[in-house]
Amino acid sequence: MFHSRGPSPSRTGLILGLCILLLYSSPLSCVAHFSQAKELFYSIKEGLPMGAFIGAIGRDLKLDFTVDPPLLFNLPEKKLSGQYVNLHNTTGDLYTSAMELDRETVCPDGSEHRGCVLSLDVFVLPHQYFQLVKVKISVEDVNDNRPRFPVEAICVSIPENAPVNARFAVEQSAVDPDLGSHSVQTYWLVNDFGVFTLDVEENEGGELTPFLIVTEALDRETQAEYITDIVAEDGGSPPLLGTATLKIIITDVNDNCPRFTKSLMNITLHGNTSKGAHLGRLHAFDSDLGANAEISYAYSERVPRDTRSLFHLDRASGLIKLAGKIDTHTSEFYKLTVLANGPGCIPAVATVNVHVRKVIAALPTVVPRYIAVERDGVVTMKESEPAFSPIAFFTVKNPDVSQKLDCHLEGFGPFRLTPYQRLQNEYLLETTQDLDYEETQEYELTVVTQGARGGGPVIKTFLKVQVLDENDNAPIFQQSLVEISVEENNPPNTFLYHFQATDRDSGSRGEVIYILGGDAPDIFAVDRDTGVLSVATALDREEKEKYRFSVRALDQGTPRRESVATVLIRVEDRNDNTPRFINKDFTFFVPENFPGFGEIGVLSVADADSGENGWVALSILNGSDVFVIDTGRGALRARTPLDREQQGTYELWVEAVDGGKPALSCVTMVTVLLLDVNDNPPVVLFPQSNQSYMLVLPDTPPGTPVTEVYAVDRDTGMNAVIAYSIIKRKGAEPASFDIDPETGNITLQRELSNRGLYSLLVRVSDHGQPEPLHATVVVNLFVNETVSNESYIQSLLTREAEVAEVEERPWYVGQLTDRPRPYELFPCQPVLIALSVTCLGLLLFVVALSSYICCRRIRERGGDGREEEVEASLKMNGGSVRVVDRKIRQMANI
Numbered sequence: 001m002f003h004s005r006g007p008s009p010s011r012t013g014l015i016l017g018l019c020i021l022l023l024y025s026s027p028l029s030c031v032a033h034f035s036q037a038k039e040l041f042y043s044i045k046e047g048l049p050m051g052a053f054i055g056a057i058g059r060d061l062k063l064d065f066t067v068d069p070p071l072l073f074n075l076p077e078k079k080l081s082g083q084y085v086n087l088h089n090t091t092g093d094l095y096t097s098a099m100e101l102d103r104e105t106v107c108p109d110g111s112e113h114r115g116c117v118l119s120l121d122v123f124v125l126p127h128q129y130f131q132l133v134k135v136k137i138s139v140e141d142v143n144d145n146r147p148r149f150p151v152e153a154i155c156v157s158i159p160e161n162a163p164v165n166a167r168f169a170v171e172q173s174a175v176d177p178d179l180g181s182h183s184v185q186t187y188w189l190v191n192d193f194g195v196f197t198l199d200v201e202e203n204e205g206g207e208l209t210p211f212l213i214v215t216e217a218l219d220r221e222t223q224a225e226y227i228t229d230i231v232a233e234d235g236g237s238p239p240l241l242g243t244a245t246l247k248i249i250i251t252d253v254n255d256n257c258p259r260f261t262k263s264l265m266n267i268t269l270h271g272n273t274s275k276g277a278h279l280g281r282l283h284a285f286d287s288d289l290g291a292n293a294e295i296s297y298a299y300s301e302r303v304p305r306d307t308r309s310l311f312h313l314d315r316a317s318g319l320i321k322l323a324g325k326i327d328t329h330t331s332e333f334y335k336l337t338v339l340a341n342g343p344g345c346i347p348a349v350a351t352v353n354v355h356v357r358k359v360i361a362a363l364p365t366v367v368p369r370y371i372a373v374e375r376d377g378v379v380t381m382k383e384s385e386p387a388f389s390p391i392a393f394f395t396v397k398n399p400d401v402s403q404k405l406d407c408h409l410e411g412f413g414p415f416r417l418t419p420y421q422r423l424q425n426e427y428l429l430e431t432t433q434d435l436d437y438e439e440t441q442e443y444e445l446t447v448v449t450q451g452a453r454g455g456g457p458v459i460k461t462f463l464k465v466q467v468l469d470e471n472d473n474a475p476i477f478q479q480s481l482v483e484i485s486v487e488e489n490n491p492p493n494t495f496l497y498h499f500q501a502t503d504r505d506s507g508s509r510g511e512v513i514y515i516l517g518g519d520a521p522d523i524f525a526v527d528r529d530t531g532v533l534s535v536a537t538a539l540d541r542e543e544k545e546k547y548r549f550s551v552r553a554l555d556q557g558t559p560r561r562e563s564v565a566t567v568l569i570r571v572e573d574r575n576d577n578t579p580r581f582i583n584k585d586f587t588f589f590v591p592e593n594f595p596g597f598g599e600i601g602v603l604s605v606a607d608a609d610s611g612e613n614g615w616v617a618l619s620i621l622n623g624s625d626v627f628v629i630d631t632g633r634g635a636l637r638a639r640t641p642l643d644r645e646q647q648g649t650y651e652l653w654v655e656a657v658d659g660g661k662p663a664l665s666c667v668t669m670v671t672v673l674l675l676d677v678n679d680n681p682p683v684v685l686f687p688q689s690n691q692s693y694m695l696v697l698p699d700t701p702p703g704t705p706v707t708e709v710y711a712v713d714r715d716t717g718m719n720a721v722i723a724y725s726i727i728k729r730k731g732a733e734p735a736s737f738d739i740d741p742e743t744g745n746i747t748l749q750r751e752l753s754n755r756g757l758y759s760l761l762v763r764v765s766d767h768g769q770p771e772p773l774h775a776t777v778v779v780n781l782f783v784n785e786t787v788s789n790e791s792y793i794q795s796l797l798t799r800e801a802e803v804a805e806v807e808e809r810p811w812y813v814g815q816l817t818d819r820p821r822p823y824e825l826f827p828c829q830p831v832l833i834a835l836s837v838t839c840l841g842l843l844l845f846v847v848a849l850s851s852y853i854c855c856r857r858i859r860e861r862g863g864d865g866r867e868e869e870v871e872a873s874l875k876m877n878g879g880s881v882r883v884v885d886r887k888i889r890q891m892a893n894i
Contacts, residue, residue: 037132045140046103048096054085057122057133058092072125084118085137092122094135103139104177116141143182143236146493147174149244153529154230156212156246160220161253167199170210174232174242181235184208189246190229190495196248198230212248220250221287229495229532243495245530254292257345258284268355270363270457271326278377278462279311281444282318282350284340292343300337300349307334311354319376320352332356357457364398364405366449366461378464383437384472388430391415394461396425396449403451411445413465429463437469438504471509471557475501477565482551484533487572488541496524499531499565501553509557517550517564526551533567541571542608575613575660581605581668588636591675592644600627600672603634605656612659621653621667629654636670644674645714678719678768684777686710691797693780695787698752706737709744709777711764719768727776731758737781746779755783757796792850 042055063071073092075085084106086097107116116139124131154172162168176183187210189198195216200208210230226248233239261283269279286293297318299308311334312323318338326332334354339347370392372379379391394417398405407427409417414433420426429447447461478500486496503510514531516524524547526533533551547569554562582604590600607614618629627650628637636652650672657665686709694707713720724744729735732754739746739762746760758781765774780797787793 037134039134039136041136041138042094043138043140044096044101045142046101046106047142047144048101050096050098050100052096052101054094054096054137055135056091056093057087057135061092061124061131061133063092063124063129067129069126069128071129074123074125076121076123085120087122092124094137101139102144103141104145106139141179141182143178143234143240145177145182146240146491147176147184147232147234147242149174149230149232149242151244152527153245153247155249157249157251158212158214158218159251159253160218161255162214162218164214164217166214167211168214170212170230170246172244173207173209174244176232176234176242178234178236183234184232185235185239186233188231188233190231190243190498193226193228196226218250220252220289221256224250226250227498227500227530229498229530231495238491240491241494243493243532243534245527245532252289252292254288254342254344256287256292258286258295258340258342258348260284260340260348260350263348263350265350265352266355267320267352268357268458268460269322269326270357270459272363273322273326275322275325277322279320279322279354280352280462281320281377281464282338282340282352283444284318284348284350286342288342294343296341298339298341300339302337303335307336310334311336313338317376326356363457364396364403364449364459366407366447366459367395367397368447368461368463369393369395377462378466380466380468381431381435382468382470383435384470385431385435387414387433391429391431391465392463393420394427394429394447396427398425405449405451407447407449409445410448410460411443413440413443413445415443415445415465417447435467437467437506438473440467442466469506469509471505471555471559471561473504473510473555474561474563475503475512475553475555477501477553477563479565480563481566481568483568483570485570485572486535486539488539488574489576490535490538492535492537494535496533496535496569497567499526499533499551499553501531501563501565503555503561505555505557509555511556512553513556515552515554517552520549520551520567521547524549539571541573541610542577545571547571573610573613575609575658575662575664577608577613578664578666579605579607579616579656579658580666581656583668585669585671587671587673589673589675590638590642592677593641593679594638594674596640597628597637600636600638603629603636603654603668603670605634607656607658609658609660615659616656617659619655619657621655626650627652627672636672642672642674644676644716645680648674648716650674676716676719678715678766678771678773680714680719681773682711682713682722682764682766682775684709684711684764684775687777687779690778691780691794693757693782693793693797696748696752696758696781696783697785698755698783700748700752702748702750705745705747706781707746707779709739709746709762709764709779711744711775711777713766715766715768719766721767723765723767725763725765726760727763728761729759731781731783732756734758734760746781752783757782757793 038061040055040057040060044052044054057073058065058071065071070090071092073087073089075087084096084098084101086095087093088095103116106118118137118139120135120137122133122135124133150172154170156168156170158166158168170187174184174187185208187198187200187208189196192198192215195214195218197213197215199211199213201211202208228246228248229243230246232242234241265280265282267279269277282297284295284297286295296315297313298315299313310322310324310326312321313319313336314321318340320336334356336352336354338350338352340350341347370379371390372381372392374380374392381389381391394407396405396407405425407417409415409429414431414435415429416432417427417429420428427447429445443465445463445465447463448458449461450458482497482499484496486494499514501512501514503512512531513528514526515528516526523537523539524533524535531553547567549567551565551567552562553565554560586601586603588601594600603618605616605618607616617631618634619631620627620629626639626642628639629635630637636654642650652670652672653667654670655665655667657663687707696706700706709724711722711724713722722744723741724739725741726737726739729737733750733752736748736750736752737746737758737760738749739760744762744764760779760781762777762779763774764777765772782793
């Protein structure tokens with residue numbers, strides 16, 4: 001049984017100390033830092049796509065990720081997290097979550113001094129490791145907004161008497177949401193017409209205001225309006241532009257006074273002229289506009305009151321009428337002084353002399369009957385009326401039948417007065433040609449009736465013809481063909497051209513609007529009112545080099561008239577395309593021993609740019625001492641023949657550089673693989689020579705491998721596949737050995753009954769094409785229980801080697817050169833036979849002599865021959881056999 005005891009005071013203190021030590025040495029010690037929030041600061045640029053990395057909270061805090069349970073990171077502000085950032089809950093990595101982080105959206109009220117900062121609270125969990133991390137993310141501004149004017153058209157009014165260097169503020173300045181140098185930096189005019197310039201002033205708040213400055217004297221009567229574009233430019237690289245139409249209106253100043261077209265007018269009337277008759281009309285004009293051009297007619301104070309009452313002067317039109325009855329029996333003369341008054345002007349003066357002739361008898365009268373629209377002696381006609389259009393009939397009534405009258409027309413204009421169809425005293429007033437409002441707006445005519453011979457009273461009937469404007473003129477472009485050059489990769493909404501078309505018609509009939517023709521691509525736009533042509537997107541010369549379309553100018557008349565201008569836009573090339581190899585990499589297979597400077601292959605490269613920008617030069621970055629490249633064709637060549645056995649693969653890096661400024665380049669890898677050619681015969685490594693030999697015991701069972709032939713070929717593939725064959729055999733039983741054609745192993749095929757030296761001439765051949773190469777070696781096998789006389793064996797090997805060499809040479813030579821005919825190698829066949837017989841006799845003599853000497857030595861030693869042989873073999877164990885063994889070991893080492 002176990003007995004429980006209460007802890008002793010010493011044990012309690014020990015446990016408490018261990019707890020305190022663990023508290024401060026374990027991760028739980030972070031509980032003591034609950035009140036200490038850590039701060040991290042990150043800076044990113046606006047415009048980052050979704051998923052862009054911001055920072056690693058866990059790594060930057062140097063937290064231990066090996067603790068258990070693992071650390072977790074949490075963002076309590078889910079709305080802010082989902083809108084702008086994402087937090088990886090296990091690694092603490094912060095990423096952007098918006099499709100594109102926009103500083104102006106995140107901080108719409110941010111200023112350059114305060115900046116744009118996102119503040120986040122991040123919790124490090126679980127509670128054992130809890131930390132509060134204050135994260136601040138500064139969103140830096142980039143130039144992603146172009147300046148924009150609050151209105152599309154800005155009007156500035158300048159009086160025509162404005163002095164030179166007078167300044168007029170353009171209040172509708174451009175706004176750019178970007179900050180600092182990315183905001184609006186300057187303004188400029190597309191066309192200053194030589195009479196304006198633009199200055200920019202900065203106020204205390206840092207805002208820029210453009211001021212229009214007059215550089216030359218203005219005259220509204222010469223040109224009343226100037227239309228151009230004002231451009232706002234920010235400080236980005238490249239800068240972004242914003243445009244608006246600037247309409248400069250020259251306001252009228254009363255700098256012109258009325259003037260009479262005629263300062264003297266003579267009027268003759270008879271005493272019986274009826275009351276209300278039109279005597280004449282004075283005409284004055286003022287070049288000013290509006291109230292400054294208002295003219296009123298009045299008599300001078302020098303004209304007596306009763307005269308004024310007799311001759312009525314219309315203050316607005318200047319028409320003089322007979323307002324009272326004159327004395328028909330006396331001749332009188334009236335002088336009328338008429339003033340044309342304008343605001344703030346000295347009146348213009350005209351004199352009207354009225355001659356009243358005495359009535360002797362009843363005077364002729366002229367009765368007008370109007371065909372055209374008439375009011376108060378003013379006839380209105382449309383300019384579209386054709387020639388010979390009738391205006392009015394004039395009937396002359398003459399009480400004196402005996403008096404013949406003449407009626408004719410005075411005045412300037414395309415009119416005529418002719419008798420009508422031979423009727424007496426009937427006259428027709430008509431036009432002689434088409435009227436043109438744009439040339440003359442009104443005509444003053446006088447129908448004069450008097451005696452045929454110039455005597456008698458003169459009767460004048462005054463008539464005013466006003467021409468009404470019609471829409472008979474189409475707008476006219478200053479240029480019917482506009483050629484524009486624009487560099488590719490232009491910023492969006494780039495200004496291209498300002499069209500100007502004029503219409504001679506008046507009122508709305510002369511107001512022109514501009515529209516694009518149906519053949520214009522959608523990327524182009526023209527301002528309907530100002531005629532400013534712009535392109536909405538960046539142009540790419542490689543996509544399209546030329547654009548040709550039409551622009552129409554239409555007036556506001558009925559029916560509308562229009563004219564067409566052709567626009568030809570040429571997109572100029574920029575070096576914006578990197579040279580591109582047709583293949584990602586190139587691999588060329590070349591047979592070895594390829595001749596020097598032969599063409600290995602062609603590296604095709606293309607550049608979409610044109611001119612110098614599209615000219616490409618090729619260079620080898622490595623291996624230039626072995627290879628050379630032809631820049632013109634891109635042909636790769638080797639400086640010298642290549643040997644696969646020295647190096648089978650070459651990897652080159654080739655660079656293509658265009659001729660642009662700055663130049664663009666690309667790199668590709670070229671692999672040259674050398675294909676094997678059967679240019680190496682097999683090399684026999686074992687046996688090492690034709691004089692080496694192998695001891696084979698007579699009791700070796702059939703099927704036992706006794707030795708091998710080992711050869712190598714430096715070629716590859718079928719050129720290196722070696723076949724072994726025995727082409728000649730020598731010995732007592734030459735067919736006792738055979739060779740494996742694939743491995744070269746030589747195997748004993750049957751039991752050996754005869755001892756002695758066996759020689760095998762082995763041919764080692766490859767499988768190359770078109771003709772295999774080969775080598776030969778002599779394999780010597782000495783069949784015996786031991787080596788009895790090594791010098792004797794060496795003499796046999798030497799003789800066999802000489803015979804093998806003689807026998808092998810014709811065969812070997814035949815494989816390498818054209819084999820000569822037998823009679824060419826040996827022209828003296830009888831001599832050869834005699835030499836062969838002699839050599840064979842000498843050989844038999846030597847063998848017999850050697851056998852005799854050996855037998856005699858054996859007899860001298862005494863005893864049985866077999867025992868002597870055993871003894872000899874035993875003796876040789878200490879000497880001769882060791883030599884054989886040594887040779888065998890040497891051959892095995894080979």
